[in-house]
Amino acid sequence: MKQGGLVDDTEDVELDFSTEEEEQRALRGAKIRHPLASFLHLFFRVAAIVTYLLCDWFTKSFTSCFIMIITLLSCDFWSVKNVTGRLLVGLRWWNQIDEDGRSLWVFEDRKSSPQAGGTEVEARIFWSGLIICPLIWTGFFFTTLFCLNIHWLVLVVASISLQVANLYGYLRCKNGRQEAPPTSTSSFLQGQHFLQRPDIISRML
Incomplete structure (x- = not known):
């Protein structure tokens, strides 16, 4: 056997990590990567506010206004909770039932x-x-x-509850806490507490 005839055909390969770093910088430096998600994030909630302000011009029926606004805010709640939060900031929160039948809340921050x-x-x-x-x-x-407008007050309270629920959930994701959230009543109060904390709000903006 002629071992001297064997040719070493191995080559040195240089790994270029700069390309991956440049791609990451390009992703962070891009203006808007998810234009549709960004649009939907603002569309439903802004449309609900505009509908609330101009509803009397379109119809005198409070029931129609109530249904339109709650429908818009329900679509907003679903899209923000399930789509825009995950795509725009890498956060999401959800509820799951464990083997013992207990309701658990999960807050995730994918960094x-x-x-x-x-x-x-x-x-x-x-x-x-x-x-x-x-x-x-x-x-x-x-x-x-x-103004003691009871009918519209009920609508506004329902709207605040839908808006504050997502705000509270994503603030919990941002803070990295995995505790079970409070009941619906205390969730509303906790959401109001966060809105009264300008230091938290300034960090988010």
Whole structure:
């Protein structure tokens, strides 16, 4: 056997990690990676506010206004909870039932992958819409309360509850807590507490 005739055909391969780093920087530097999700994040909640302000011009039926606004906010609640939060900021929260039949709430913050969330612009869109719209509905609450308009007050309270639920859930995701959330009543109060904390709001923006 002629061992001297063997030819070493191995080659040195240089691993280029700079390309991956450049791709990550490009992803972070992009303006808007998810235009449809960014649009939907603001569309339903802004449409609900516009409908609330202009509803009397379209119809005199309170029932029709109530159904339109609650439908818009329900679509907003679903899209923000299940779609836009995951795509724009890499956060999500949900409820699951364990083997013992207990209801558990899970708050997830996916920070490990650069593809997990959106860009800085998308994050600003997400948190701005999530925080400002409940503040607007809170203003509507006080105006209807002072006017003693009970029917519209019920609508505004329902709207605040839907808006604050997502705000509370995503703030829990942002803070990295995995505790079980409180009941619906205390959730509303906790959401109002967060809205009164300008230090938390400023960090989100």
